[in-house]
Structures are given as structure tokens and as C-alpha cells.
Amino acid sequence: MPSRYARLLRPYFDEAADEMVDRIQERVPEYDRPAGSDYARKMRHTVRSTVSQFAEVITREGADWEPLLRLYARIGAYEARKGNSLENLQTALRMSGRIACRRFTRDADRLDWPPTVLIEITEALFAFLDTISNAAAMGYDSARAQLANEKEHYRRRLRDALMDDPPASPDLITNLATAAGWQVPRSVAVVAVLLPAEKAPPIMPPELLPDWEAAVPYLVLPDPDGPGRDRLLAGLAGLTAAIGPAMPPTRAAASLRWARQALDCAERGALRGGLIRCMDHVPTLLAAAGRDLVDSAVARRLAPLLELSDARRTRLVPTMLAYLESGHNAVVAAERLGVHQQTIRYRLRRIEELFGDTFTDPDHQLELQLLLHTLVRLS
Incomplete structure (x- = not known):
């Protein structure tokens, strides 16, 4: 104009x-x-x-x-x-x-x-x-x-710092969390995921810190015992994943180790797939983590069982474990196994013939339970 x-x-x-x-x-x-x-x-x-x-x-x-x-x-x-x-x-x-x-x-x-x-x-x-x-x-x-x-850069740095072993300093974690817009919780659990090669990583809520590029993909889950955690993990539906034990943020790497141990057990058939909570399978995970020692102890402590035929051993091992876990109560053990009480008592007499007083010795109860659990779950 x-x-x-x-x-x-x-x-x-x-x-x-x-x-x-x-x-x-x-x-x-x-x-x-x-x-x-x-x-x-x-x-x-x-x-x-x-x-x-x-x-x-x-x-x-x-x-x-x-x-x-x-x-x-x-x-x-x-x-x-x-x-x-x-x-x-x-x-x-x-x-x-x-x-x-x-x-x-x-x-x-x-x-x-x-x-x-x-x-x-x-x-x-x-x-x-x-x-x-x-x-x-x-x-x-x-x-x-x-x-x-x-923000994504700092989220990745924070995730990696949480996985450091030896652990990163609390100050470093706090500073990275502030830059990433992530509130540091009192505890974290790490969720290891079996992700098929042909499947794209699921979209997860921003509260989680994922690493889909790791050899075994994982997610850092804040405040695992807090409300709404099942909702945060809903994206893992249809996958096998293991939630490690809750740990302070500086010990997140330990939570990841146990989660990966649980996935390994699931791949070998010792644990069912789906969402596995490590704290629900402590005996199995302990036995798996110390497998060499446990196998040696099984060969030594349970030698009489190993000399039996597979059919007889398959009947006696669950009976021994159920009886010990039931506080030496044959009635409860029978209910757990779904058999008659007389069947349990007959098997117990055979077990006493094999092990003598060792089977009921209080000093050996915990060890026997762990070893029997290993035979049931990991053999």
C-alpha cells in the first residue's frame, strides 16, 4: 500500500x-x-x-x-x-x-x-x-x-547410571533424574523381558525407563509396591517378563540380575511364562543361582533317591517336599498332593528306610527342602 x-x-x-x-x-x-x-x-x-x-x-x-x-x-x-x-x-x-x-x-x-x-x-x-x-x-x-x-538423553543416562555396578552415587542419580523429569523413588524393581526378534517393543508409560536394545531387554519400574503398578506393566501382556526384587535405586543392577535369572528359569521350563515375580519363586531362583553347589549337594544328600527308578523317584520326591512344607503333617501333605492319607504314610515309611533319621532331623530340614525343590523344579 x-x-x-x-x-x-x-x-x-x-x-x-x-x-x-x-x-x-x-x-x-x-x-x-x-x-x-x-x-x-x-x-x-x-x-x-x-x-x-x-x-x-x-x-x-x-x-x-x-x-x-x-x-x-x-x-x-x-x-x-x-x-x-x-x-x-x-x-x-x-x-x-x-x-x-x-x-x-x-x-x-x-x-x-x-x-x-x-x-x-x-x-x-x-x-x-x-x-x-x-x-x-x-x-x-x-x-x-x-x-x-x-529429556530422552537424560533418561537414557539415568537408566544406565541405575544399572552401574558398582553403583553410581546417589547425587549423580538425583541430578540425572531432575534433568530427565523423573522422580527418584525409595525403591525400584527391574523387569526383564523376553522380546521375540520379530516383535516391536511395546509402548510403555513414561514412568518406566526402558532399554529395548540390551541383550535381554529390561524396564526400570519405580516404587514397585505402589498402587497402579499392574497398569504400568499392562503393555507387556502376551510376553514373558520377570519382575526383580524391590531394591534401593543404587542397587537396581542386583534386581536386574535376579529378573534375568527368572527368565532363564522360564526358558528352561522351571517357571511358567507370563509375568513372573521373583519374590514368588525364591527357592527356585536361589537353587538356579547356585546350581553347581546345589547339584553337588543333591548328589551327596539325596543319593538314595537318585538310585531309584524314575517312576519311584517321581512319586517320592513330591511326597517328601509336601511333607516337609506341611510341617510333618501327613494329612495336609495328602491334601496338597491329592492322594489318600494312607498313600502318604506308606511312602513315608519307604522314605524313612532310605534316609533314616536324617529325613526328620531339624538340622537338615531347610537344606532338604531346597534340594528337593531343585529336583522338582530344575531337573
């Missing part, structure tokens, strides 16, 4: 900008700051510069938009880094546009502009607002992507 029209309006630019600022602060609480504050001064300066730049770009062909676009890209990025929605900025721009339209209409009448000039300047205003709004949106999206990348 002809520059003479802009020259007629230039004396009113600051007044228009101040009206825009006042209305924005009145209607958008997030932008309302004390008049003398640094934030308020910068805001007023930005609005005045924008109004002045509008007159520049609509009256001078080839005007340089770049400074204004960079400014609004920075404003959009600032909103993203503050965690704000872009809606506040877009609302402020719309309100400023309405104020400008009202003033243009009034000035066109006062200065006796041709109707075509008012139409041109109004169309130029909306195009201008669209342009700077798009610049702000691009800055906002770029900053959010950068923040997401930074």
Missing part, C-alpha cells in the same frame, strides 16, 4: 501498541506482570516493534522479514521451554489484530481513506499475523523437539 498512509498512522503506533499490551495483560493472566518489571518492559518493546515492523513490510517492497520472524521464533521457543501452551501467544496475536482492525476502521473514516485502502490494509494485517504466528509455531515445535531429545 502507498507509504503515505503509513506515515499518517505512524504517530499513533505507540498508542496502539500500548492498548494492545493493556488488553493482553487484562485477558491473558500468564502475561500479566507489574508495569515496572523487566518482563513487562520487554513485552511492551516487542509489541511496539511488531507494530512498527508491520508498517514497514506492507509499505516497502522487498522489506526484510527475517528479524521479525527470528523474534517470533524465539518467542515460541521461550513458551515451549517454560512448558506453556502456544494458545496464550495466539490469543494475544488475535486480540492485537482485533484492536488494529478497530483503529484502522476509525482512522480510515477520520482520514477519509478510499474503501479499497481499508480492505488492503486489513488483508495485509491478517497475512502479517499469520506469518508471525507460523514463525512462533515453528520456534515452539523446534524447541519442544529439542527438549524432548534432551
